[in-house]
Amino acid sequence: MDFLTEIIGTDTKAIHKKFKKKEIIQKQGVVSKNAFYVKKGLIRSYSIDEKGKEHIFMFGAEDWIIADLESNVFNKPTELCIETIEDSEIVIFTIDDFNYAESSKEKLQKNSKLLARRIGSLQRRVIQLMSSSAKERYQIFLETYPLLPNRVPQKMIASYLGITPEALSKIRGES
Secondary structure (H helix, E strand, O other): OOOOHHHHOOOOOOEEEEEEOOOEEEOOEEEEEEEEEEEEEEEEEEOOOOOOOEEEEEEEOOEEEEOOOHHHOOOOEEEOEEEEEEEEEEEEEEEEHHOOOOOHHHHHHHHHHHHHHHHHHHHHHHHHHHHHHHHHHHHHHHHHHHOOOOOHHHHHHHHHHHOOHHHHHHHHHHH
């Protein structure tokens, strides 16, 4: 049994789909009930501010799930665009699949733990953005995504860290 089946079960309408590099799989501003499981490849979620600048929120490599939870749960327009960085195989499922799939007590407990872990990681990310230096944020990035520096353009890593590509080059040069 694979990771996704373990989470959402087999009684689901999940869609398995292949995407080419740089394909948008979720647009900003629409209400979404979808979550995206990365079976193969690499995706990113990001927002675009009023000046047109991209701010990367999260990367998703194999076995990661990305979704705009606020849109999923509260029916609000998505804040996040989700785009492939590499050719990818994605399983698209609904948040209801996650919440209610084969709703045994054990599965609900497991999914609650996964959701709590996600919330905890988001909390850590917010705290690091508020209080860590750029160099510390880069070290945390390397710990969180150890295999991504060779798969992600430096410009995207800098956006994720909230710094310029030039500042990232300097930090990398000091390491």
